[in-house]
Amino acid sequence: MALMVLPLLGPVSVSESLVALATLCVVYLLLQLQRKKIPEGLSPLPGPKPLPIIGNVLEVGNNPHLSLTAMSKRYGPVYQVQIGTRPVVVIGGNEVVRQALIKQGEDFSGRPDLYSFGFINDGKSLAFSSDQAGVWRARRKLALSALRSFATLEGESPEYSCALEEHISKEGLYLVERLTSVMKQDGSFDPFRHIVVSVANVICGMCFGRRYSHDDQELVSLVNLSDEFGQVVGSGNPADFIPFLRFLPSKTMKKFVDLNNRFNAFVQRIVHQHYDTFDKDNIRDITDSLIDHCEDRKLDENSNVQVSDEKIVGIVNDLFGAGFDTISTALSWSVLYMVAYPEIQEKLHQEIKEKVGLERTPRLSDKADLPYLEAFILEIFRHTSFLPFTIPHCTTKDTSLNGHFIPKDTCVFINQWQVNHDTDLWKDPSSFCPDRFLTADGTELNKLEGEKVMIFGMGKRRCIGELIGRSEVFLFLAILLQRLQFSALPGESPDMTPEYGLTMKHKRCQLYACARTEAQG
Numbered sequence: 001m002a003l004m005v006l007p008l009l010g011p012v013s014v015s016e017s018l019v020a021l022a023t024l025c026v027v028y029l030l031l032q033l034q035r036k037k038i039p040e041g042l043s044p045l046p047g048p049k050p051l052p053i054i055g056n057v058l059e060v061g062n063n064p065h066l067s068l069t070a071m072s073k074r075y076g077p078v079y080q081v082q083i084g085t086r087p088v089v090v091i092g093g094n095e096v097v098r099q100a101l102i103k104q105g106e107d108f109s110g111r112p113d114l115y116s117f118g119f120i121n122d123g124k125s126l127a128f129s130s131d132q133a134g135v136w137r138a139r140r141k142l143a144l145s146a147l148r149s150f151a152t153l154e155g156e157s158p159e160y161s162c163a164l165e166e167h168i169s170k171e172g173l174y175l176v177e178r179l180t181s182v183m184k185q186d187g188s189f190d191p192f193r194h195i196v197v198s199v200a201n202v203i204c205g206m207c208f209g210r211r212y213s214h215d216d217q218e219l220v221s222l223v224n225l226s227d228e229f230g231q232v233v234g235s236g237n238p239a240d241f242i243p244f245l246r247f248l249p250s251k252t253m254k255k256f257v258d259l260n261n262r263f264n265a266f267v268q269r270i271v272h273q274h275y276d277t278f279d280k281d282n283i284r285d286i287t288d289s290l291i292d293h294c295e296d297r298k299l300d301e302n303s304n305v306q307v308s309d310e311k312i313v314g315i316v317n318d319l320f321g322a323g324f325d326t327i328s329t330a331l332s333w334s335v336l337y338m339v340a341y342p343e344i345q346e347k348l349h350q351e352i353k354e355k356v357g358l359e360r361t362p363r364l365s366d367k368a369d370l371p372y373l374e375a376f377i378l379e380i381f382r383h384t385s386f387l388p389f390t391i392p393h394c395t396t397k398d399t400s401l402n403g404h405f406i407p408k409d410t411c412v413f414i415n416q417w418q419v420n421h422d423t424d425l426w427k428d429p430s431s432f433c434p435d436r437f438l439t440a441d442g443t444e445l446n447k448l449e450g451e452k453v454m455i456f457g458m459g460k461r462r463c464i465g466e467l468i469g470r471s472e473v474f475l476f477l478a479i480l481l482q483r484l485q486f487s488a489l490p491g492e493s494p495d496m497t498p499e500y501g502l503t504m505k506h507k508r509c510q511l512y513a514c515a516r517t518e519a520q521g
């Protein structure tokens with residue numbers, strides 16, 4: 001974390017530093033005075049002793065998923081660290097995570113009002129804002145129903161089971177074409193650069209009824225900047241926890257704010273075009289259906305919750321943002337693992353060759369016949385744990401967990417990485433082994449094992465795009481594996497070190513792909 005703090009500090013004068021220091025001392029003393037009394041029968045949370053002002057920032061370091069997992073061995077499955085001046089409860093044990101998010105789901109369903117979250121979707125994000133519970137619930141319900149109806153909408157042509165399958169299938173085939181032509185032209189390709197445009201096109205199709213060319217500079221530059229977004233909103237961003245940092249010049253924060261402004265402007269422009277051409281009798285996409293909803297004012301009749309039009313139509317911003325970065329990261333890691341484990345890549349291709357054949361494009365309904373591919377995807381989710389923490393949570397009232405008192409409005413980190421690497425849950429968790437998700441005879445998926453993987457969160461804040469996410473990862477991979485063979489450039493091996501953020505990505509790299517000559521168009 002010390003290293004994470006440094007880039008945030010620009011040139012600062014002595015007087016500025018003194019003012020900041022004095023302010024911090026006052027804030028620190030006020031916080032100490034505000035500490036709540038612990039009710040009888042409950043104990044305080046264990047955890048490392050914080051230093052004044054910076055708290056446990058140095059121990060948390062640059063890879064909070066690893067350091068906080070290690071701390072859990074010392075302090076137990078639920079404990080407290082202090083990041084800057086703010087106490088944060090860390091929950092990492094499988095049972096305790098379930099207890100907090102499912103059995104006591106309501107108590108842990110809030111979002112903290114973190115500084116960086118205020119820039120996302122103009123502070124009106126469904127996923128990141130600390131909206132009042134009723135408003136968040138109403139928006140979430142609306143978002144879920146919009147996604148569900150568009151994901152299950154009939155495709156244009158009868159060969160597809162639904163519009164979602166049609167979008168993914170077409171984009172998957174474009175991606176194969178694109179990678180083939182980039183290979184011809186450049187001799188290598190950057191996996192994230194191309195995958196992210198294809199995945200963004202699927203969610204653009206659903207949200208905005210349009211797709212973009214792989215050469216569209218606006219879309220390409222916007223979606224390729226998602227690393228910078230994730231680095232700031234990942235659990236433990238110093239400026240969110242050490243208040244004076246936000247008053248100091250920071251290149252990272254400036255880039256983050258610019259990126260959010262560009263993203264909002266991009267979505268706003270499309271939303272305005274939708275308002276201009278809106279026709280109640282021809283709902284074209286999710287944006288139209290949200291506009292329609294505002295017109296009808298049929299939102300959550302039972303709850304009397306007033307949600308502004310802006311917040312309703314703004315849902316599309318969340319869906320678009322969440323809908324491309326997560327899936328592209330999963331796919332890009334998958335390609336890298338195929339390269340790192342060529343024997344696994346071969347086995348995956350053989351399964352598709354035998355069960356689907358090479359003449360027709362794979363479909364979502366092939367899932368049941370491709371248990372090894374399913375097992376591979378689960379192992380990618382588990383082993384990378386590329387969303388190491390959920391989005392930070394916050395307690396909605398005074399509560400307790402494992403006999404420890406947790407006051408209202410406490411920020412909570414849920415360590416998904418720890419659940420996915422827990423030696424009590426997994427045999428040899430550090431090894432990459434898709435077979436762990438197959439039955440003993442290796443012919444079927446072991447669904448119970450699969451349910452232990454935690455990557456979509458759980459309970460009240462569980463990801464609303466899970467079905468779309470799982471479908472896209474499956475179908476894109478099936479299409480890529482059927483038609484292409486991936487490898488490292490001669491003499492190179494892939495660097496599998498993740499870079500910490502909300503979604504952990506691999507370093508940008510160049511890979512090689514060649515057509516499977518036996519696969520037909």
Ligand code: HEM
Nearest residue numbers: 127319322323326327390391455456457461463464465469
């Ligand atoms: C592989 C793909 C995906 C993964 C791994 C993933 C994972 C997650 C996680 C971990 C959370 C936070 C849960 C929490 O805070 O407890 C989340 C929230 C969310 N996800 Fe996803 N996601 C994926 C795809 C998608 C897609 C495709 C969409 C939309 C089209 C989406 C929309 C959302 C939204 C709106 C939230 C916020 C929910 C809330 O705060 O109530 N996600 N996702």
